[in-house]
Amino acid sequence: MRLWIFFALALLWLEVQHGLCQQTTRNKEAGENRTRPGRKRVKGRNPKVKEKESVSKGQSILTQVLDKGRFLRLGETLSLNPGKTLELRCKGTKIGWAYPSYLDTYNDNRLSIKQHDRFSQLILTSPSAADTGEYSCWVMLCDGEECERDADSTSKTYIYFTDKDELFVPSPIHFEIAYLHPDKHTTVPCRVTNPKIRVSLHREVPPKEIPVDGTQISYNPTKGFIIQTPSPEHKGAYYCKANSTTKSTPQISTMYQLLYVEVPSGPPFATIKASSNTVSGGDIFNLTCTVLGEPEMNVNFSWRYPGQDQRPVIIQDSWRLINRGVGHTTRISKSVLIVDDAETIDFGKYICTAKNKNGETSVATSVKSHD
Known part of the structure; x- marks a missing residue:
């Protein structure tokens, strides 16, 4: 009997110990569960940081397509060998592009642009040193058929097509004119095909290398030599010289004629003059509209005159x-209206309107009958 009681007490003691162990295990598990949510909260903050980083990196929507479906997000500059097809992509359902302007000027069929559902694709086959320049794209925001450029989405990169035989970016013009404005900087546009090429600026007459101090005159391989505050002393003929580590003979650029500008920016300054303000029937007379302006400023002329749309006239x-003066260059633009075999309908007021990108000016004079 005592043995049975002892055995029952032993079993009871084992049950109590087993229960305590289970409680300790449950407490540990509960503690672990309380710890894990804490770690999850710490990890939960990281995706927010990554999301911000992805937005920052995602500001550039321009990529280059490499071999085997790989992509390279482009930075400020990129150097490539000529000859191999260039493929660029820009993310977006409606994309605008910009590239070296001469590709449009000569309607170059090596360039093609195609808009896909989620991206736009630019392909340039057989690129050469002449294709060196800035390539950019941006998202177009559209409301129906009206679209405008989203300036904040613009991505751009300057691509060098490094040609060991073409150190300067070729130009179709062998003698270029650059204008010196007293109120803005002037660029001598001798760009190179490799940013590592050493370039110097030279005056032709008298022969002299122009010192480049980085302040008054500086050099940017994507633009050329920049003169910050031009003066009449800078006018003359110039050229650039490039030295390469792979070629012993330096290469000479296009020639540049620097002209100092006298006329300030603004709407056209126009005058009008008739060959005679008093004419007889059957006479020939003309009216000349003249504008003095900046050398590179295009001027468009339009006329209003008696008998318009009823009498044929000649406009040249x-x-x-x-x-003008010492070292000053001005562009003189003219429009001449010629009336042959004057009739009564030709007498009256002649109005010339000259227009440039800064505005327009109208001037007038009258032609009367001599009778």
């Missing part, structure tokens, strides 16, 4: 550069 437009 022309322009040329002239020197």
